[in-house]
Amino acid sequence: MLNTNLKHITSEEEFKKVLNENENVMVCCGRMGPMCVPVYGVMEELEGEYKNVAFRDMEFDAPVAHAIRSLPECRNFAGLPFTVYFKNGNVVKATSSIQSMEQVTEILEGEFLQKVAAQK
Amino acid sequence: MENNFDVIVIGGGPAGLTAGIYLSRAKMKTLILNEGTAGGQMILTHEIANYPGVESTSGYKLANIMKNQAKNFGCVVKSNVRITNLELGGEIKSAEINGKDTFTAPAVILATGGRSRPLNVPGEDKFKGRGISYCATCDGDFFQDKKIIVVGGGNSALEEAVSLTKYASSVTVVHQFDNFQAFPHAVDIAAGNPKINFIMESKIIEFIGDERLERVLIQNQKTKEITQMEIDGVFIFIGYIPNTEPFAGKLELNKWNEIVTNESLETSVSGVFAAGDSIQKKYRQITTAVADGTVAALSAIEYVNKLKEASLLSNAEN
Numbered sequence A: 001m002l003n004t005n006l007k008h009i010t011s012e013e014e015f016k017k018v019l020n021e022n023e024n025v026m027v028c029c030g031r032m033g034p035m036c037v038p039v040y041g042v043m044e045e046l047e048g049e050y051k052n053v054a055f056r057d058m059e060f061d062a063p064v065a066h067a068i069r070s071l072p073e074c075r076n077f078a079g080l081p082f083t084v085y086f087k088n089g090n091v092v093k094a095t096s097s098i099q100s101m102e103q104v105t106e107i108l109e110g111e112f113l114q115k116v117a118a119q120k
Numbered sequence B: 001m002e003n004n005f006d007v008i009v010i011g012g013g014p015a016g017l018t019a020g021i022y023l024s025r026a027k028m029k030t031l032i033l034n035e036g037t038a039g040g041q042m043i044l045t046h047e048i049a050n051y052p053g054v055e056s057t058s059g060y061k062l063a064n065i066m067k068n069q070a071k072n073f074g075c076v077v078k079s080n081v082r083i084t085n086l087e088l089g090g091e092i093k094s095a096e097i098n099g100k101d102t103f104t105a106p107a108v109i110l111a112t113g114g115r116s117r118p119l120n121v122p123g124e125d126k127f128k129g130r131g132i133s134y135c136a137t138c139d140g141d142f143f144q145d146k147k148i149i150v151v152g153g154g155n156s157a158l159e160e161a162v163s164l165t166k167y168a169s170s171v172t173v174v175h176q177f178d179n180f181q182a183f184p185h186a187v188d189i190a191a192g193n194p195k196i197n198f199i200m201e202s203k204i205i206e207f208i209g210d211e212r213l214e215r216v217l218i219q220n221q222k223t224k225e226i227t228q229m230e231i232d233g234v235f236i237f238i239g240y241i242p243n244t245e246p247f248a249g250k251l252e253l254n255k256w257n258e259i260v261t262n263e264s265l266e267t268s269v270s271g272v273f274a275a276g277d278s279i280q281k282k283y284r285q286i287t288t289a290v291a292d293g294t295v296a297a298l299s300a301i302e303y304v305n306k307l308k309e310a311s312l313l314s315n316a317e318n
Ligand SMILES: Cc1cc2nc3c(=O)[nH]c(=O)nc-3n(C[C@H](O)[C@H](O)[C@H](O)COP(=O)(O)OP(=O)(O)OC[C@H]3O[C@@H](n4cnc5c(N)ncnc54)[C@H](O)[C@@H]3O)c2cc1C
Pocket: B010, B011, B012, B013, B014, B015, B016, B033, B034, B035, B036, B037, B038, B039, B040, B041, B042, B044, B045, B047, B048, B049, B050, B083, B111, B112, B113, B114, B115, B243, B246, B275, B276, B277, B278, B284, B285, B286, B287, B289
């Protein structure tokens, strides 16, 4: 399991449940490496700000990661992590390799439209 | 939140976090503003085996311990922020983040470290994660039995070229000079590896492909001749640059844009100190960053205490 403060997806059932129960989902599928850790850090930071988005991570080498690795949107990816954004269960955006806070925020704002601030 | 601090630390790598630990423990109201994830380049390191007192650990773990240590002493750590305005002159310095909140303090420590140098040629951004990588341990296994290029001629480039032969069918090292900066033994090991070949005095000038990287254009620096090479992946290891762009024109930088400091790690601007990889120095390691963070913090503490004493004195006199 990944050593982050995010909620982890560890099985196919959990993955389906998260997609069914949340309109907007961001899944970061990676390892504990230098390109992945900064993306988890960004997600941990944003989790408090975007309550309309479910932020999850997934271990790249676990069987469940097949759900992300086999997506057509990730077909040409060759850099960890694979980060996928779902709206109503459908992929709306996918990125490969490290992403900055600004890049992630731009996608969240662009794809998930309104930002609903989390209650502090 | 109260926006006035005793010391603002810009950068939350080992230098900045160490400064945070020393400052907060000395009861200085301290704020660390960090553009990325706390830990800096430490989190780029899978295994750290040369940090004294810790036999072997991951950079991520060490970074988290340092961050929690600073927080436990009362230091405020803000990560993934963007500094949109920085005023270093005058008695009170200020930093505005994300175009919104402004924080002030009489002293600032700059600990912004460094980052990998990109090639800055067309296609580099487009194919990042789609054939272009800066991390062999992260992405090497995507290139099983594939043809790859490693760009660079230093120790990292040659060591990573050798490590990538575990996966790739061939590794071509493209280097801009006719000799290597790497240690001779690293060159010997790479040269002796049957999967590695070299293209010297040459530079990649363009990355080309559709959905993913397919080929590169390589230019010979002497003849200016351009050749095209079909390739599955390119790993770039061409050194680091100091993150000092925001300080240009505000304080003294040397010709490599490193911050110039004295022995107490004071910069050319009063009340502004600097620590870690972004300063002018020879060796860049976690231990040296931590040592710099300590010295900069102790110097800043002395500076702030003197200011406080002076203002107490003048208040008493009035
Ligand atoms: C792949 C790799 C492996 C390494 N392995 C080792 C090792 O095994 N042992 C060892 O001792 N050293 C190692 N090093 C070197 C070591 O990591 C660095 O020397 C050390 O991290 C430098 O610390 P620093 O705090 O000065 O800077 P950094 O670690 O670079 O941290 C600087 C921080 O400042 C932030 N920042 C930058 N600009 C701004 C800005 N404008 N505003 C706000 N924040 C900003 C950055 O996001 C970053 O978080 C390694 C380096 C790399 C890249």
